[in-house]
Amino acid sequence: MRDTMPSLPDTNTLFQHAACGLLLCTADGTIVQANATFCGWLGYGARELLGKKKLQDLLTIGGRMFHQTHWLPLMQVQGSVSEILLDMRQRQGQSIPMLFNAVRRVHEGVRYDEVAVFVASDRRKYEQQLQLARKEAGELNEQLAAADRRKDEFLATLAHELRNPLAPMRNVLEVLRLVQLDDPQLRWARDVLGRQIGHMTHLVDDLTEVSRITRGRLELRRASVELAPVVDAALHSVAELAAQSGHKVHVEQWPQPIWLDADATRLAQMISNLLTNAVKYTPANGVIWLDVACTQHEVRISVRDSGIGIAPEHLDKVFDLISQLEPALSRAQGGLGIGLSLVRGLAELHGGSISAHSAGVGQGSTFELRLPLSAVPLQAPAPVERRLLTGTREGSVLVIDDSADAAESLALALDILGYEVRTAYDGEAGIAAAQTFMPQVILLDIGLPHMNGYEVARLLRSEPCGKDAILVAVTGWGQDKDRQMASDAGFDLHLTKPVDFYELDAALQKMLQAR
Amino acid sequence: MRIEDRNNVRVSECSAGPQAGAATTMVFMHGFGCDQTMWRYLEPLFRPCYRTVLFDLVGSGGSDLSAYDVDSYARLDAHGADLRQVIHAVGGGPVICVSHSVSAMSALLATIAEPGLFSAQVMLAPSPCYIDDAATGYRGGFSRADIDDLLDAMDSNYLGWSASMAPAIMGASGQPALGEDLANSFCRTDPVIARHFAQATFLSDHRATLPRNSTPALIVQCSDDFIAPLPVGDYLREMLPHSRLHVVENMGHCPHMSAPDASYRAIRHFLDGLHL
Numbered sequence: 042m043r044d045t046m047p048s049l050p051d052t053n054t055l056f057q058h059a060a061c062g063l064l065l066c067t068a069d070g071t072i073v074q075a076n077a078t079f080c081g082w083l084g085y086g087a088r089e090l091l092g093k094k095k096l097q098d099l100l101t102i103g104g105r106m107f108h109q110t111h112w113l114p115l116m117q118v119q120g121s122v123s124e125i126l127l128d129m130r131q132r133q134g135q136s137i138p139m140l141f142n143a144v145r146r147v148h149e150g151v152r153y154d155e156v157a158v159f160v161a162s163d164r165r166k167y168e169q170q171l172q173l174a175r176k177e178a179g180e181l182n183e184q185l186a187a188a189d190r191r192k193d194e195f196l197a198t199l200a201h202e203l204r205n206p207l208a209p210m211r212n213v214l215e216v217l218r219l220v221q222l223d224d225p226q227l228r229w230a231r232d233v234l235g236r237q238i239g240h241m242t243h244l245v246d247d248l249t250e251v252s253r254i255t256r257g258r259l260e261l262r263r264a265s266v267e268l269a270p271v272v273d274a275a276l277h278s279v280a281e282l283a284a285q286s287g288h289k290v291h292v293e294q295w296p297q298p299i300w301l302d303a304d305a306t307r308l309a310q311m312i313s314n315l316l317t318n319a320v321k322y323t324p325a326n327g328v329i330w331l332d333v334a335c336t337q338h339e340v341r342i343s344v345r346d347s348g349i350g351i352a353p354e355h356l357d358k359v360f361d362l363i364s365q366l367e368p369a370l371s372r373a374q375g376g377l378g379i380g381l382s383l384v385r386g387l388a389e390l391h392g393g394s395i396s397a398h399s400a401g402v403g404q405g406s407t408f409e410l411r412l413p414l415s416a417v418p419l420q421a422p423a424p425v426e427r428r429l430l431t432g433t434r435e436g437s438v439l440v441i442d443d444s445a446d447a448a449e450s451l452a453l454a455l456d457i458l459g460y461e462v463r464t465a466y467d468g469e470a471g472i473a474a475a476q477t478f479m480p481q482v483i484l485l486d487i488g489l490p491h492m493n494g495y496e497v498a499r500l501l502r503s504e505p506c507g508k509d510a511i512l513v514a515v516t517g518w519g520q521d522k523d524r525q526m527a528s529d530a531g532f533d534l535h536l537t538k539p540v541d542f543y544e545l546d547a548a549l550q551k552m553l554q555a556r
Numbered sequence: 557m558r559i560e561d562r563n564n565v566r567v568s569e570c571s572a573g574p575q576a577g578a579a580t581t582m583v584f585m586h587g588f589g590c591d592q593t594m595w596r597y598l599e600p601l602f603r604p605c606y607r608t609v610l611f612d613l614v615g616s617g618g619s620d621l622s623a624y625d626v627d628s629y630a631r632l633d634a635h636g637a638d639l640r641q642v643i644h645a646v647g648g649g650p651v652i653c654v655s656h657s658v659s660a661m662s663a664l665l666a667t668i669a670e671p672g673l674f675s676a677q678v679m680l681a682p683s684p685c686y687i688d689d690a691a692t693g694y695r696g697g698f699s700r701a702d703i704d705d706l707l708d709a710m711d712s713n714y715l716g717w718s719a720s721m722a723p724a725i726m727g728a729s730g731q732p733a734l735g736e737d738l739a740n741s742f743c744r745t746d747p748v749i750a751r752h753f754a755q756a757t758f759l760s761d762h763r764a765t766l767p768r769n770s771t772p773a774l775i776v777q778c779s780d781d782f783i784a785p786l787p788v789g790d791y792l793r794e795m796l797p798h799s800r801l802h803v804v805e806n807m808g809h810c811p812h813m814s815a816p817d818a819s820y821r822a823i824r825h826f827l828d829g830l831h832l
């Protein structure tokens with residue numbers, strides 16, 4: 042049988058017509074052997090190459106630079122290179138992408154580089170496509186980053202715009218607090234207004250932090266908080282909604298006062314979110330239970346309902362942002378599914394946890410919020426004296442704000458306290474007023490027409506009337522860089538709208554007494 | 557981050573002899589396309605008499621890649637400032653600085669900014685400007701199109717040669733043991749950074765900086781260097797004050813790798829003349 046086998050090609054034939062170009066080069070790159078495949082690809086006769094051309098002579102200029110700076114050091118240190126893609130020049134001058142593998146070997150005491158070459162036109166095209174896609178992805182990334190920056194700017198602007206109307210509202214509230222109200226209904230109305238404005242101020246503050254929230258940088262304003270009033274307030278906030286649906290709400294508070302080291306606003310937010318969730322997902326005339334229980338280390342606030350329940354496979358998804366659970370129903374109830382996700386985030390920030398339990402669809406649900414108790418027993422904070430005596434203050438104050446409501450309401454509150462107050466609605470009028478009135482304190486809005494507050498501050502600082510005055514920036518812009526800009530412009534103090542009236546009064550008293 | 561970590565700094569104390577302890581420090585600054593491993597043939601020759609310091613340029617080798625700020629490192633000044641920080645971190649100067657290729661210009665910028673840190677500088681295969689300048693008749697050896705061709709070559713080696721160089725391998729392991737590990741780490745770099753560095757290197761023009769030099773300089777030029785051809789060495793010798801030119805018989809751009817002994821002798825002679 043062996044006799045009938047066709048003979049195998051000899052190794053020289055295999056070398057000459059291998060499916061890749063094969064070269065043997067001396068240390069300086071001179072080609073001493075080249076197979077027919079290689080010569081054919083480049084359009085050279087072997088005689089034109091052997092002993093006459095160096096490998097690098099056949100590369101483009103860029104390829105030669107790469108050869109010098111990358112290939113040669115690699116060959117020297119590791120004795121081989123692989124998968125290097127460089128263009129080679131054909132005899133006719135056209136370039137052709139080629140893939141190189143090379144290994145350095147010693148033959149009879151002489152060092153040679155053995156090189157295998159493959160035509161890589163298709164691979165080159167493919168890689169060019171990949172590079173293009175990569176470039177496009179990079180551009181898209183930049184666009185996304187720009188959109189993200191615009192979103193942050195928008196949120197900052199929005200918070201600023203929302204703060205503006207809050208300022209006069211809060212001033213009016215202070216006026217209402219300073220006057221004697223005999224009618225209990227008016228007093229109640231004033232208290233509701235106070236709570237809601239306080240709540241809204243918190244929300245607006247939160248809005249400025251939204252970009253931080255998305256990056257996990259929400260900061261809690263922790264303080265000693267008594268739980269029961271917070272629970273009551275949360276119940277109050279959903280009472281109307283629950284009543285509309287005919288739900289009964291059973292509440293079991295813990296008999297002793299529980300003090301938590303928590304952010305009161307966020308604590309209320311968590312509990313009311315759980316209650317709102319229960320109200321929403323319980324069909325009319327249902328029952329909702331709220332229980333507070335306490336162990337040595339933690340407090341458990343559970344909200345149970347007789348509602349639609351949760352299928353077991355959905356239990357672990359209910360806290361995901363915008364969960365897809367029963368989307369149609371969610372939308373009918375007007376929710377986006379953010380509520381429970383927010384509760385989880387806030388609970389974790391407090392060092393606690395939230396869990397969901399349900400026996401199944403139609404079986405009602407229980408959400409249990411666990412928050413750690415402080416190792417050190419917390420005391421009720423000393424009640425702050427928030428009551429100011431009318432007519433006891435001395436000092437002259439100029440209020441400059443382009444919102445007449447904001448300026449006049451702040452002026453009225455200051456006036457009731459006893460300060461001598463003037464107002465102006467733009468920078469020019471403000472400077473004129475300062476020149477005649479010579480105030481000790483100037484409260485200056487930043488977002489003024491024509492000339493902004495920074496410019497007004499600089500001008501005031503250069504005038505005798507403003508050189509020594511206490512300059513207070515009152516602005517909706519509450520970020521660090523805004524504080525820095527105010528300080529650079531010569532302001533002594535930077536307050537964020539709406540101004541905390543007690544804080545303002547205390548700061549003014551301190552600075553006036555220091556003069 | 558510590559400078560020592562950022563630049564993957566390696567210090568070898570003077571190995572023996574009466575010089576130990578009070579030995580002069582030599583700092584080696586690698587050039588484009590590689591890392592401190594390039595010094596493996598030359599640097600050990602100086603250890604008997606000098607305290608030697610190796611480091612990687614930010615963006616190369618075992619440096620902290622996250623420190624590579626594209627805007628700053630678009631100029632060689634940033635690498636020059638890093639060199640000064642490295643010298644301060646290893647105990648201050650004056651040191652002898654040995655730099656290769658483009659880093660010779662980064663080092664020159666550092667010697668001009670803080671001359672007190674340097675007693676001498678050795679420039680291996682330097683070039684102040686790689687692109688020909690028809691207006692002044694300067695011959696750098698390349699056209700702008702050539703440089704674009706190089707950038708293309710680097711682009712097309714992203715995916716084959718350098719894309720396999722995952723940052724994970726390059727990261728923190730420091731100088732690899734010479735041998736098999738070397739094959740896995742030598743000259744590995746982030747392809748995006750490598751390309752950016754290529755651009756910063758080959759489009760740089762520091763001819764106007766040369767006259768401001770005050771530190772004694774040895775220019776070691778290769779006899780057959782495609783990247784920094786002989787006329788560039790002559791130009792440097794003429795324009796760089798306090799400089800001497802020595803041509804090493806060598807093909808290629810890396811005399812410290814392919815002609816370490818000849819390079820050593822040239823540097824030795826230069827330092828002897830300065831009593832360093």
